Amino acid sequence: ETGVTQSPTHLIKTRGQQVTLRCSSQSGHNTVSWYQQALGQGPQFIFQYYREEENGRGNFPPRFSGLQFPNYSSELNVNALELDDSALYLCASRQGAISGANVLTFGAGSRLTVL
Amino acid sequence: DQQVKQNSPSLSVQEGRISILNCDYTNSMFDYFLWYKKYPAEGPTFLISISSIKDKNEDGRFTVFLNKSAKHLSLHIVPSQPGDSAVYFCAASDTGGFKTIFGAGTRLFVKA
Numbered sequence: 698e699t700g701v702t703q704s705p706t707h708l709i710k711t712r713g714q715q716v717t718l719r720c721s722s723q724s725g726h727n728t729v730s731w732y733q734q735a736l737g738q739g740p741q742f743i744f745q746y747y748r749e750e751e752n753g754r755g756n757f758p759p760r761f762s763g764l765q766f767p768n769y770s771s772e773l774n775v776n777a778l779e780l781d782d783s784a785l786y787l788c789a790s791r792q793g794a795i796s797g798a799n800v801l802t803f804g805a806g807s808r809l810t811v812l
Numbered sequence: 813d814q815q816v817k818q819n820s821p822s823l824s825v826q827e828g829r830i831s832i833l834n835c836d837y838t839n840s841m842f843d844y845f846l847w848y849k850k851y852p853a854e855g856p857t858f859l860i861s862i863s864s865i866k867d868k869n870e871d872g873r874f875t876v877f878l879n880k881s882a883k884h885l886s887l888h889i890v891p892s893q894p895g896d897s898a899v900y901f902c903a904a905s906d907t908g909g910f911k912t913i914f915g916a917g918t919r920l921f922v923k924a
Contacts (some may be wrong), residue, residue, distance in 0.1 A: 730910065738902050739816075739914030740856070747814070753910030787855055798844040798907040799912055803855030807903070 700740055701804035703788050707773055709810045710778050718773045718807045720788030726802065729771040731763060732787040734806070746771055775809075783811045815839045816904050819913035823923050831889040833918050835902030838883065842904040845889050847876060849900045850917070859900075860887070892922045 702721045710716050722729050728747045732740035742755035746765035751779070760776040775782055785808050789801035825831045841854045843864050848856035862869040862876045862885065869876050875888045881884070889896055902915040 719888040728910075732914075737821075737916065739916045741902075742911045742913070746825075747910075755911065769818075789855075798846055800846065800858050800861065800863040800913060801848075801856075803848075803857070805853060805855045 701788055701802050703786075703804035703807050705757060705807055705809075707803065707808045709812060710776055712780060712810050714811075715774065715776045715780050716778060716809060717789075718775075718786050718809070720771045720790075722769045722771065722788075722790035723802045726784050726790035726792050727769050728791050729765055729769060729775045731771070731802070732789065733757075734785040734787055735781075736784070743773070746790070765782050778811045780811050783809060786807075790808075814915075816902055816913050816915040818902050818918050820918050821916070822919040822921065825892045825920065827924050828891045828896055829919075831887075831892045831920055831922065832888040833889075833900050833902075833920065835885050835887075835915055836883055837885075837904055837911075839904070840880075841884070841906060843906045844904070845876070845878060845885050846903045846905070846912070847874075848901045848903060849902065850870065856901055867908075883902055889920075892923050894924050896920060897922045 706718050730745035731743040735739045745753040749765045761775045764772045785806040787806045788804045828901045846861040847859040850856040878885045898918045901917045905912040
């Protein structure tokens with residue numbers, strides 16, 4: 698089975714620009730979540746998508762938005778980039794609507810640098 | 813608000829000895845606690861979890877202990893191996909919840 702794949706792996710943008718990051722979930726997983734990991738910190742929850750609907754959001758402004766497609770792949774869009782948006786963006790997938798520990802399968806991440 | 817805290821940024825251990833990584837939390841509503849391991853240039857990978865109704869869970873060389881009254885959990889690795897050198901994240905979630913809250917991580921160095 699394939700794992701979670703993310704693209705691009707690295708990118709550099711300037712303040713005010715917009716960026717789109719992409720994620721393919723693990724086969725059989727219908728729930729995708731996105732996390733931001735700043736340097737020296739743990740991953741911070743941005744939002745989660747289940748069956749193409751956002752069903753949870755962390756403490757991030759509306760300029761962070763996303764999509765989930767019928768094949769369960771997902772996009773993270775960030776508008777009006779700020780310097781503090783520089784971070785590793787991690788996509789994680791899991792099988793939704795199950796009980797037990799919320800075990801996530803992560804991709805390797807997209808490292809965004811905002812200049 | 814830091815609901816999950818890992819107060820030790822790094823830990824160095826000799827190969828073959830025990831590694832103990834600690835984690836504290838503030839929210840009594842968490843149902844599950846998890847540990848993830850992260851190597852450079854890779855995403856975090858799930859290591860072991862424990863339900864809030866248990867106080868110990870073991871998987872091979874890895875054991876997680878939960879002390880609910882102290883809101884504290886720890887991960888024990890015995891014996892430690894050089895391949896265990898990585899960043900370890902403590903995380904917490906509620907049942908079926910959409911949000912997993914991570915600590916800042918502890919970087920473990922296992923010296924040969």
